[in-house]
Amino acid sequence: MVWRENKNCCRLGETGSLRERRKAVNLIELRKYWYILSLLVIIPGLISLGTRHMNFGIDFTGGSLLEIQFSQPVTDTAIQAVMADQKLPSDSEIQLSNGNMAMIRTRALTQDESNSLVSALQQKIGPLSLQSDNKVDAVVSSELMRNAALAVLIAFALMLVYIAIRFEFWFALAAIIAIFHDILVTVGLASIFWLQIDSASVAAILTIAAYSVHDTIVIFDRIRENVKVRKKGEPLDELIHYSIMQTLTRSINTVMTVLFCLLALILFGGVTIRDFMIMLLIGVISGAYSSIFNASPLWFDFKRLRGESAATR
Numbered sequence: 001m002v003w004r005e006n007k008n009c010c011r012l013g014e015t016g017s018l019r020e021r022r023k024a025v026n027l028i029e030l031r032k033y034w035y036i037l038s039l040l041v042i043i044p045g046l047i048s049l050g051t052r053h054m055n056f057g058i059d060f061t062g063g064s065l066l067e068i069q070f071s072q073p074v075t076d077t078a079i080q081a082v083m084a085d086q087k088l089p090s091d092s093e094i095q096l097s098n099g100n101m102a103m104i105r106t107r108a109l110t111q112d113e114s115n116s117l118v119s120a121l122q123q124k125i126g127p128l129s130l131q132s133d134n135k136v137d138a139v140v141s142s143e144l145m146r147n148a149a150l151a152v153l154i155a156f157a158l159m160l161v162y163i164a165i166r167f168e169f170w171f172a173l174a175a176i177i178a179i180f181h182d183i184l185v186t187v188g189l190a191s192i193f194w195l196q197i198d199s200a201s202v203a204a205i206l207t208i209a210a211y212s213v214h215d216t217i218v219i220f221d222r223i224r225e226n227v228k229v230r231k232k233g234e235p236l237d238e239l240i241h242y243s244i245m246q247t248l249t250r251s252i253n254t255v256m257t258v259l260f261c262l263l264a265l266i267l268f269g270g271v272t273i274r275d276f277m278i279m280l281l282i283g284v285i286s287g288a289y290s291s292i293f294n295a296s297p298l299w300f301d302f303k304r305l306r307g308e309s310a311a312t313r
Contacts, residue, residue, distance in 0.1 A: 058105060070127070079125070152183075166217075167220055179213055182212045222246050243296070255287075259281065
């Protein structure tokens with residue numbers, strides 16, 4: 001068979017020999033390796049989640065977050081010493097950026113405690129400017145966590161229903177598993193790299209799910225179009241492989257343009273959004289991978305188990 005191109009899309013033609021196509025590497029035949037590669041990334045993440053847990057921000061744990069800009073370079077050791085004098089927990093987290101910008105995360109502070117800390121920092125380190133002083137109570141944080149989980153579940157359910165109506169149930173199931181794969185990869189690596197998880201991370205997870213399912217639907221749509229012109233006896237795995245190849249350039253171009261933007265924001269966007277952007281970067285890469293190497297092979301396995309496909313060679 002050969003490629004046939006029209007003004008709307010590139011479809012498989014109906015001429016040529018299947019033997020020529022069988023000389024190429026078949027991505028679907030190699031699906032067990034793609035599954036294994038996914039597990040090699042997911043399992044360490046699950047182990048980290050079970051042992052180290054997550055680095056939840058004050059949105060989920062409660063506490064105070066102060067963002068302070070000093071007029072001269074400062075070290076985290078100097079800030080920690082001042083906090084120790086103020087009887088604040090030794091496990092308080094301090095993040096520095098640009099040499100003079102500090103983000104301090106600690107237990108929930110009263111207004112007097114916060115003012116006292118700022119005054120002490122100004123006296124012992126030097127002039128400063130308080131950029132923000134946020135406080136989240138534990139009751140509010142637990143409600144945010146419930147709402148975050150509910151938002152993700154609702155998004156999953158709506159996508160499952162939509163894809164099942166737009167395509168079929170087995171397409172929907174394969175897409176949801178691929179999205180679940182992306183979330184496990186993102187959350188697992190966030191635990192390994194100790195990225196901070198806050199309310200913005202929920203937005204990152206939903207964005208990753210949307211990106212992943214969009215890329216998957218493009219491939220599924222090409223598979224569906226090619227199934228309509230499938231020759232009798234033509235192996236389904238070959239049809240899926242060539243459907244993926246027809247959309248591969250589009251998938252690569254899309255993910256690369258997104259990656260360039262995310263890398264720029266990670267490098268130059270500042271510390272306040274860095275963890276958020278790193279999570280998006282991980283999720284976008286995982287989403288591109290799962291759309292190509294997980295979703296379509298899963299659909300093929302579902303069809304094969306139901307006896308609805310020609311056997312692989």
